[in-house]
Amino acid sequence: MSAAQTLDTRDRLVHTASDLIWERSFQATGVDEVCQRADARKGSFYYYFKSKTDLAVAAIESFWAMARARLFDGVFGQEGSGLVQLEAFVDGMIGFQREVADAKGGVLGCPFGNLGQEMARQDEHIRTTLDAIFAEQRAYLEQTLDRAVAQGEIPEGDNARRAENILALMQGAMLMTKVSNDLGAFERARGAVLAIARGA
Secondary structure, eight states: OOHHHHSOHHHHHHHHHHHHHHHSOSTTOOHHHHHHHTTOOHHHHHHHOSSHHHHHHHHHHHHHHHHIIIIIHHHHTSOSOHHHHHHHHHHHHHHHHHHHHHHHTSOOOOHHHHHHHHHTTTOHHHHHHHHHHHHHHHHHHHHHHHHHHHTTSSOOOOHHHHHHHHHHHHHHHHHHHHHHTOTHHHHHHHHHHHHHHTTO
């Protein structure tokens, strides 16, 4: 029995939708295909979700829970240097993107950024969900920058703005890696992230 088969119906729908939306887009992902791939009846879909939007929100929240545990809490939850944590976070993002590219046959970019670019002007529920996720990500970065300041690694400054700029840089780098299908752009952004942190 596969891992997908051991999940309950709702979880299978969420995981399947998460994969399809990330690999393709929200618009290119149909309810019928999600149900077929998840081995779920269409009636089950409407039992758990009122609409495809509700499914997409559940999928992106599930993906964020995974990314938060692995890439945010897994790095920023440790003791030690703020700058070392920031470097480890960027390296972890690169490693994760490489794993996905190897598994999927190409760079997929950021699932949050992809969906935001497609749907932020089309669906308010999706927009507000993504906005909240990005706010959480900025908070992690700001806390780490605060730690780096306290440790004397970087000069005092507007860490909220630094965190916002780092997140924007990483989103842009992930878009470039997706378009070029080359992780080099993301790898080159590593130095720029540290430059922002140092106030350069």
